Amino acid sequence: MINGAHFLLYSSDPDTDRAFIRDALGFPSVDAGRDWLIFALSPAGLAVHPSETIHPRQSRPMEWWARHFT
Numbered sequence: 001m002i003n004g005a006h007f008l009l010y011s012s013d014p015d016t017d018r019a020f021i022r023d024a025l026g027f028p029s030v031d032a033g034r035d036w037l038i039f040a041l042s043p044a045g046l047a048v049h050p051s052e053t054i055h056p057r058q059s060r061p062m063e064w065w066a067r068h069f070t
Contacts, residue, residue: 004043010051017048 011017018037021027027046029037039046 006045009048014048014050
């Protein structure tokens with residue numbers, strides 16, 4: 001049985017995306033060090049990792065999420 005999960009988002013601008021998830025969506029978080037936020041989605045977690053490039057079919061920009069879910 002799966003009791004939880006940890007989701008990773010890869011972003012070309014992780015600091016801005018972390019701020020969006022924290023401020024606009026209001027998810028509580030824990031700072032894992034150097035502003036690396038782990039968001040609580042109990043019983044799951046969410047983190048935004050830096051990425052040089054993102055394939056458009058692999059991820060939607062955070063602006064898309066902001067338009068549709070805030």
